[in-house]
Amino acid sequence: MEVGVTRDIESRPGEVTLLALIAAVVExxxxxxxxxxxxxxxxxxxxxQLGVDHQSTAILKSDEAAALLNSPLVLGPTIEELNMRDELGSSMNDAIEVLSRRLSIKEVAPDIIQVSIMDRDAERTQLLLTTVIRNYARQIAPRGQEREQIEGKIAARSAALEQLWEYAQVLQSERRSSEVVTGGSGDAALGYVELVREILEKQDDITELQRTLEGLPKDDILQEPTLAEAEVKxxxxxxxxxxxxxxxxxxxxxxxxxxxxxxxxxxxxxxxxxxxxxxxxxxxxx
Known part of the structure; x- marks a missing residue:
């Protein structure tokens, strides 16, 4: 025979029980x-009413010099170029401090950083980040003897490229003469194609050296500044x-x-x- 044992747990007078609280919440x-x-x-x-912030983002290869992105050496010229001094603060130091708070730098992988900037002007946001990166590149650009060596390489390759263009004109004339005489393109045409390929390689080489001279080679910019996106989250x-x-x-x-x-x-x-x-x-x- 089973015996049921029950025990009433009574709350103290005036005490708010869980059930009473649930009832009060439902009411x-x-x-x-x-x-x-x-x-x-x-x-x-x-x-x-306060306005919508817009964000532009870029991804760069970088090293310890990335700290310069948020420095007065980069932000000061950026503010001057875009005439933002009066908008951001009463003095240049105040303007730099405000712009610094809008800029964020996050390491997404070893030696790879994501740079983002916020601005209320949707049309200016991408330009703002582009200007920051350009001024950063100027700060890390080669100087002194290293710069002279790169400039010497550019001058030498430019001279060689000019000679290749002159030779290309000669080959083109020979190709046309060969087509008139034999009715075919011949070796002159093959030589012209190879020469054009070499000219294009030289041009790419010169462009890369010029980018290095500016501070950021093309390969170091993994993602160009994106179009402004509204931050509504x-x-x-x-x-x-x-x-x-x-x-x-x-x-x-x-x-x-x-x-x-x-x-x-x-x-x-x-x-x-x-x-x-x-x-x-x-x-x-x-």
Missing amino acids: AWKWFVTIPLAAALSVYLILL NRFTFSALAAIAAGLLITFIVLVRETVRRAPEDLLALHDLKRIKAALPFSRRP
Whole structure:
């Protein structure tokens, strides 16, 4: 024969049980719907009035010199070039500090960094990042003897390229003469094709040396600055946080209200309420 043993757990008079709290929350469900929605909508509209930030991003190969991207040596000339000094601050130092906060540098792989910049002007955002990278390249560009050596290579290759162009003109004339006499292209045509290929390689070589002279070779820019993209995710994030905060506040208010409602049933709870009231700065004292 089974014997059922039951035990009633009674709450102390005035104590808020979990079930009582759930009931109070359900009774105030309208608050939990309207107030968080109103808070989220208000924050969203405020952020919308403040304007939308736009972002442009580039990916570069870099080393320890990447710290220069966020330095006055790079940001100062950028501000001057784009006439942003009055917009960003009353002084150049203030303007550099503001622009520095808009620029973010993140290492995505060893010796590879992602550079992003934020701006309210959608049309200027990409140009702003391009100008920053160009001024950064100027700072890391070769100097002194190294620069002279590169300039010497460019001059020598340019001279050789000019001779190749002259020879190409001669081969082209011979090819035309061969076509008139024999009716075919012959060896002159094959030689001309090989020469054109060599000319193109020389041109690419010279271009690469010129980019090196400017500070950033073509291969070091893995991704050119992208077109400006509106950053709207932050607005939704802050709106969601506002709704959560409003919900927590309502929960606290409901709990306090239920506690106050039950306090007269418990002398100890009533005494605690009097202590709280006396501690409040705006409470009346005899």
